[in-house]
Amino acid sequence: MDLEDIYQNVENKDIKDTTGARTQNHSQDEGKDGKCRGSRCLVLMTVCLGLMCVLLLVFITxxxxxxxxxxxxxxxxxxxxxxxxxxxxxxxxxxxxxxxxxxxxxxxxxxxxxxxxxxxxxxxxxxxxxxxxxxxGFFFISSESMSWSESRQFCRDRGADLVIINTEEKQRHISSFVKESVWIGLSDIEIEGNMKWVDNSPLNQGFWSSGEPNSFHGTNEDCVELNPARDPLKNWNDLSCSDTKKWVCEI
Missing domain, CATH: 1.20.5 (Single alpha-helices involved in coiled-coils or other helix-helix interfaces)
Known part of the structure; x- marks a missing residue:
């Protein structure tokens, strides 16, 4: 083998060794780069997931x-x-x-x-x-019976007296509303035969029944009643003052 060939072989071997070493180093660098890229992606994914959670929380809120x-x-x-x-x-x-x-x-x-x-x-x-x-006048007719004197006292106790009838109009009026015999304010108690009203005025006009006054059977009939059952202008009658009758007061 020539020196030139040996040299060429050595040179080729060095080239192969260098190339192999470079190739191995490049592979290692590529592995490291791959690992770095994976870590970055994981971080990015985590950040994105966090952002999505934040956005979701904000949306829910x-x-x-x-x-x-x-x-x-x-x-x-x-x-x-x-x-x-x-x-x-x-x-x-x-x-x-x-x-x-x-x-x-x-x-x-x-x-x-x-x-x-x-x-x-x-x-x-x-x-x-x-x-x-x-x-x-204003008249009051009793609902009970008393003697003439008691009747008069009843009227006087109330500021009135037994009724005085001195006109035909009043005679007719009294006779129209009484229903039964009543005492009136006429008597001759003081002087027999001298009829006077309770105010001591003399009797000028009388409305006597036929034959009255007569002091029947000689009794003292000194008080006068009015009997509406008779003629309105002839219905007075003298009676004993102790008889009990209803009466008419005049105020």
Whole structure:
């Protein structure tokens, strides 16, 4: 073998060794680069997953917040509607009350007018009654029977006295409303045959029944009754003052 060939072989061997070493080193570098890329991808994936979790949490929070706000908004809307409904109802009630107030006011005015009319009518009736009482007197008919003296005392205890009949009109009037015999305020207790009224005025006109007064059977018939069953202008009769009769008081 020539030196040139030996040299060539050595040189080729060095080249192979160098190339092999380089190839091995390159392979090792590529393995290291692969490992680095894998670590980076894992970190990136972790970061992405973390970001996704954060975004998901933010989304859930926003969803819950929006849902709650929608609920509050709906509740507020319902509250506003109920409030408006209440306001409308109160306005209707107010309108009704004002209408009722106007009606009551009108009724009050009408009643006030009627009250004035009634007061005027009552005043007129009182005046008429006063005139009638002054003209005819005010009479009270008893519901029980007493002697003439007891009857008169009953009337006097009440500010009155037995009735005095001094006109034909009054005679007819008394005879029209009594239903049975009654004492009147006429007697001759003080002087026999001298008839006087309870106010001591003399008898000027009498409305005696036929044959009266007569002191029947000689008894002292000093007091006078009125018997409505007879002729209105002829119904007086003298009786014993101790007899019991109903009576008419005159105020």
């Amino acid at each position: 926003l969803y819950i917040t929006i849902t709650a706000e929608r609920g509050l908004l709906k509740s507020y809307k319902n509250t506003v509607e109920e409030f408006n409904h209440t306001i409308n109802s109160l306005q209707d009630n107010y309108t009704d009350l004002m209408t009722e107030k106007d009606q009551l006011k009108n009724n009050f005015s009408s009643l006030s007018q009627k009250k004035l009319e009634l007061e005027t009518r009552v005043t007129s009736l009182r005046e008429e009654l006063t005139r009638e009482v002054s003209k005819r």
